[in-house]
Amino acid sequence: MRLKGKVALITGAGTGIGQATALIFAEEGADVVAANLELPEAEETAEAIRKTGRRAVVIAADISKPEEIHAMVDRAINAFGGIDILVNNAGVGALNVPTFEIRDMEAWNKVFEINVAAAFLCCQRVGHWMRTHGGGKIVNVTSITGIAGVPYVNAYGPSKAAMINMTRSLAVEWAKYKINVNCVAPCWTRTRRLEKAIEKGVVSLAEIQKRCPMGRPAEPEDVAKAILFLASDDASFITGITLPVDGGWLAYGYQTV
Numbered sequence: 683m684r685l686k687g688k689v690a691l692i693t694g695a696g697t698g699i700g701q702a703t704a705l706i707f708a709e710e711g712a713d714v715v716a717a718n719l720e721l722p723e724a725e726e727t728a729e730a731i732r733k734t735g736r737r738a739v740v741i742a743a744d745i746s747k748p749e750e751i752h753a754m755v756d757r758a759i760n761a762f763g764g765i766d767i768l769v770n771n772a773g774v775g776a777l778n779v780p781t782f783e784i785r786d787m788e789a790w791n792k793v794f795e796i797n798v799a800a801a802f803l804c805c806q807r808v809g810h811w812m813r814t815h816g817g818g819k820i821v822n823v824t825s826i827t828g829i830a831g832v833p834y835v836n837a838y839g840p841s842k843a844a845m846i847n848m849t850r851s852l853a854v855e856w857a858k859y860k861i862n863v864n865c866v867a868p869c870w871t872r873t874r875r876l877e878k879a880i881e882k883g884v885v886s887l888a889e890i891q892k893r894c895p896m897g898r899p900a901e902p903e904d905v906a907k908a909i910l911f912l913a914s915d916d917a918s919f920i921t922g923i924t925l926p927v928d929g930g931w932l933a934y935g936y937q938t939v
């Protein structure tokens with residue numbers, strides 16, 4: 683059991699990567715605070731966690747509102763007496779359109795508000811607690827679009843790149859407090875986000891299979907296992923990194939024959 687006796691706060695824990703992470707954390711011995719925008723989804727995750735014998739509480743929070751982040755973190759700390767692990771998983775992807783067609787800066791700002799500012803505030807609030815209680819582990823869920831240039835995602839990609847640099851900055855600033863801060867960077871992952879994109883015809887599964895050297899999108903569990911590693915004591919001397927979980931996607935340049 684790699685997280686025995688630990689308490690984890692996971693945002694966006696009701697679906698996809700967040701839900702898979704919550705379940706794998708519980709199987710490894712952690713109690714989990716499952717935060718989510720929609721309460722019923724988080725309840726489903728909590729029910730599955732309790733079946734493993736671990737404790738779970740759910741919190742509904744809209745992390746685009748700083749006051750809801752503060753209340754969420756305070757409630758999480760009160761629930762199980764502290765937070766050892768924070769996973770900033772909640773995120774939004776929008777504006778899948780050519781850059782010249784982006785007119786709605788409100789929507790553009792919203793992507794940054796959730797993917798960057800909210801993650802920053804969660805790190806700050808939880809980091810403050812960790813600093814005064816012997817340290818902890820923070821894992822931020824970014825994306826390979828924050829590393830490679832990808833057309834038509836000119837809000838999401840830059841927001842995920844900002845998350846990567848924020849992670850490095852926090853890692854070096856907080857190393858002295860024994861707070862490790864790292865990122866995982868998934869490629870396309872088989873969650874409802876991908877299913878919806880395929881349904882809308884924005885994304886082709888065949889193209890993903892062709893582009894990814896391992897011939898498939900990631901499964902939520904592939905990403906959850908990498909998050910588990912970075913959240914565990916196995917990664918105690920690792921901080922400030924971004925670990926791609928991409929089946930070789932970023933390693934692959936371009937095949938001309």
Ligand SMILES: NC(=O)c1ccc[n+]([C@@H]2O[C@H](COP(=O)([O-])OP(=O)(O)OC[C@H]3O[C@@H](n4cnc5c(N)ncnc54)[C@H](O)[C@@H]3O)[C@@H](O)[C@H]2O)c1
Pocket residue numbers: 693694695696697698699700718719720743744745746771772773774775796823824825826867868869870871872873874875876
């Ligand atoms: N699925 C992919 O292909 C993929 C690829 C790379 C990175 N990611 C990243 O992984 C993370 C999880 O994505 P997923 O695919 O599991 O998607 P998802 O849509 O299943 O999960 C996103 C979660 O974010 C939460 N969320 C959104 N806005 C929120 C808000 N205002 N307040 C609180 N919570 C909010 C939702 O409740 C949801 O649970 C995201 O950060 C995403 O950017 C996903």
